[in-house]
Amino acid sequence: MRTTAKRSFVVFLLVFAVVGGLALLGVRFAVNGEKWATLRANEHLTEDGSFIAAGNITDRNGEVLAYTEDNERVYNDSERIRRSTLHIVGDTEGYISSGVQTAYKTKLTGYNPVTGIYSLKKYGRGNDVSLTIDSQVSALAYDELDGKKGIVAAYNYETGELLCSVSSPNYDIEDKPSAEEIDENKDGKYDGIYLNRLIDGLYTPGSTFKIITTASAVENIPDISSFTYKCTGEEEIDGVKVTCPNVHGKMDFDECFANSCNCAYAVLSQKLGKEKLELTASEFGFGKSFSFGKGETAASKFDLSEATEADIAWASVGQYTTLVNPYHMLTVLGAVANDGEAVLPYAVSSVTTPSGRVVEKATTTSEIYITPEVSNTVKEMMRNNVETNYGDYKFEGLSMCGKTGTAEVSEDEKPHSWFMGFSTNPNCPVAIVVVVENGGWGSSKALPIASEVMEAIYKSLS
Ligand SMILES: [Zn+2]
Numbered sequence: 001m002r003t004t005a006k007r008s009f010v011v012f013l014l015v016f017a018v019v020g021g022l023a024l025l026g027v028r029f030a031v032n033g034e035k036w037a038t039l040r041a042n043e044h045l046t047e048d049g050s051f052i053a054a055g056n057i058t059d060r061n062g063e064v065l066a067y068t069e070d071n072e073r074v075y076n077d078s079e080r081i082r083r084s085t086l087h088i089v090g091d092t093e094g095y096i097s098s099g100v101q102t103a104y105k106t107k108l109t110g111y112n113p114v115t116g117i118y119s120l121k122k123y124g125r126g127n128d129v130s131l132t133i134d135s136q137v138s139a140l141a142y143d144e145l146d147g148k149k150g151i152v153a154a155y156n157y158e159t160g161e162l163l164c165s166v167s168s169p170n171y172d173i174e175d176k177p178s179a180e181e182i183d184e185n186k187d188g189k190y191d192g193i194y195l196n197r198l199i200d201g202l203y204t205p206g207s208t209f210k211i212i213t214t215a216s217a218v219e220n221i222p223d224i225s226s227f228t229y230k231c232t233g234e235e236e237i238d239g240v241k242v243t244c245p246n247v248h249g250k251m252d253f254d255e256c257f258a259n260s261c262n263c264a265y266a267v268l269s270q271k272l273g274k275e276k277l278e279l280t281a282s283e284f285g286f287g288k289s290f291s292f293g294k295g296e297t298a299a300s301k302f303d304l305s306e307a308t309e310a311d312i313a314w315a316s317v318g319q320y321t322t323l324v325n326p327y328h329m330l331t332v333l334g335a336v337a338n339d340g341e342a343v344l345p346y347a348v349s350s351v352t353t354p355s356g357r358v359v360e361k362a363t364t365t366s367e368i369y370i371t372p373e374v375s376n377t378v379k380e381m382m383r384n385n386v387e388t389n390y391g392d393y394k395f396e397g398l399s400m401c402g403k404t405g406t407a408e409v410s411e412d413e414k415p416h417s418w419f420m421g422f423s424t425n426p427n428c429p430v431a432i433v434v435v436v437e438n439g440g441w442g443s444s445k446a447l448p449i450a451s452e453v454m455e456a457i458y459k460s461l462s
Contacts, residue, residue, distance in 0.1 A: 051092050053120055054108040055128040057100060059135040060161070060349070065089050066101070068125065075173050081135045082174060084142035087167040087196035088133055088347055095194045100348060103293030104129050107351050107360070123354035130350045132161035132362070137456045141166040144449040149437040150416075151197040151326045152449060154457055155345040157334035157422060158429045160364045162347045163457055167197040202298050202323040203435055206407030206442070207260045208420045209318030211332065211378060212302075214257055215370060216280035217268050218377045227253040227268075235263035240310035242266040242317075257381045258389045260404070262317045269316035274304040277316060284332055284369050290344060292327065300324040319408060326433050329420055333431035335369035336378050337401070337422040342369050383424065390443065394451040398423035398458060402450070404442030414438040417445035421454075428458045 052071040058064050065076050065085055073092055075082050090099010101108060110126030120126060141152040145168050154164045169189060171177050182190045195201070217224050231248035234241050248261045256264035269277065281287075281302035289296040301323045304312055314320045327345060335342035343366040351360035369375075382401035386392060390402060402421030409416055417439030422431035432450050439445035 051101070051105075051109055051126075053110060053125045054092075054101075055110070055126040055352075055354070057089055057108070057129050057131065059085070059131050059133050060163070061134065061136075063135050065131070065135060076135070078139065079172050079174075080139040080142055082172055083170045084138035084166045085133060085135055086170045086173055087198070088131065088162075088165055089173075091173060096196065097194070098196045098199045098293050098295050100129055100131065100293065103295070104348065104351065110354075125354055127354070127359065128352045129348055130352070132163065132347055132349045133165065134163050134457070134460055137164045137453060137460060138166050140456050141449070141453045142168070142170075144452050145436070148439060148445075149191065150435045150439065151201060152432070152434050152453055153198045153326055153330060153345075154430050154432040154453060155330050155334070156429055157330075157337045157343055157431045158364075160343045160346050160362070160366075161349065162345045163430065164453060165196070165198045165347070167195070167201075169193055197435070198326050199292050199295065199297050201326050201435070202301070203326070203416055203418075203437075204407040204409055205318040205322060205324045205329075206405035206415065206418055207262075207318055208329070208403050208405035208407075208418045208442075209316070209322060209324070210257060210260060210265060211336065211382070211403055211420065212281055212284055212286075213265055213268060213272075213277065213316045214381060215284070215336075215374050215378050216272055216277050217253075218374050219280060219370070220272055220276045221268075224253060227256070229256055229261065229264040229267060231259075231261050231263045233263070235266045235313075237266050237270065237313045238309035240308075240313075242310070242313050254381055254384050257403075258385045265317045266313035269313045270309065272316070274307060274312050277312065278302065278304055284335065285328055285342065285367070286324075290327060290331070292345075293347070297327045298325045300328045318405060326435060329433045330431055331367075332369070333420055333422050333433070334366075336375050336382065337424070337429070337431055338366075338375070339372040340368055340370040340375040341366050379424070382421065386421070390447060394447070395421075395423070395454055398425050398428060398454060400424070400454070402447075404447055406440070406442045409438070414440045418442045419446035419450040421450060423454060423458070425458070428454075428461050430454065430457050430461075432457075 051073050054068050056064050057066040090096040090101040094102045107127045110120035141164050149168050152166045155162045230250045233247040234243045242262050244262050248259045286300045286302040289299045311320050330345050331342040346362050349362050350358050352358050386400045386402050405418030407416040417436040419434045434446040434450045436445045
């Protein structure tokens, strides 16, 4: 009996070792299989870093942005489209880490963790990826940026489809700058060239942050609708002067927001205090990253832990150490537009095999930021800004809500020019964020770009 028991134990050990070994191999294969198969050395999929049989990438209207011909990756005929969609489509070398050609590399090249390169062998090509982007609108946004650094991004705040995301500077993928040119970075032409500013960007928000401070005031100050303030052009907080570019005079709460009165917001920030402001910012998703492709967005920052009373006043108007990420700002607009529910933007609508089978389809995901009551009050105030201040004629037919920003970044540089807004026309549920780096006034640079791009989107959706 003892011998049998001993034998059984040995057999058990052997079986355990084999099963364990297989399991380990399985785990390693699942973890590393994609990496092994897509190594540059694996010439079934790639050659010199280029994809030899990757599928097509198309925009929302079926316009082909990238395809493979004679083992070469080929891009859209139009340089405007190539440049304006560069950071979303990405490159084959993986420098643009948030690009679809990097995040969806295995799918595009036809690799499957179960069947390996079976599909590639059978069909001679990988899967196709359909994007939510409108390449014509993107090309227009590229023209409008006119070589300035910045970001123009718009999305459908009901579905999450990213319609436009143009990050500048960019380059022509059919005429890539050399590594030396990029290293030399003459005139700052290639500053952060591989970064998609929508995903990786962090900017001082300036007065666009008043959207958050306004929401905090609506949440926390019971009689806020009867708030009035008389602006003399400056307000002293704890011995430090907070100033407005001009004297705004006597205003109600709506007018304080429409005139973007720093002095009135300085007073409101003292009423709110740092805890309430920080709480509202965190409700709105500050401090957190969002998934995009296979990566994550840079997290917006609002930290008053070391702030003096005067710092809190400057933070409430989007200065101090506050930094925001443009993707996150799209979600903030989405929440204000959508009863407090922020639908999260995405760029890939589906992945289809060469045989026409859809293997991945986007689904709408969202997060609740604020209550419908708070969001609707802020929405009405943003609507009032466009009606009484910027002018509805700039956004014909869109019943637009908006807020400009002019964000001071340093003593010797022009401020960043901002516009954040959304249409309340049910046929065009679209929010837009425009940042022109060192572009000056929000109303003179970013707003006109938003106006042109929103008009183009409205036309394309109707
Ligand atoms: Zn003022």
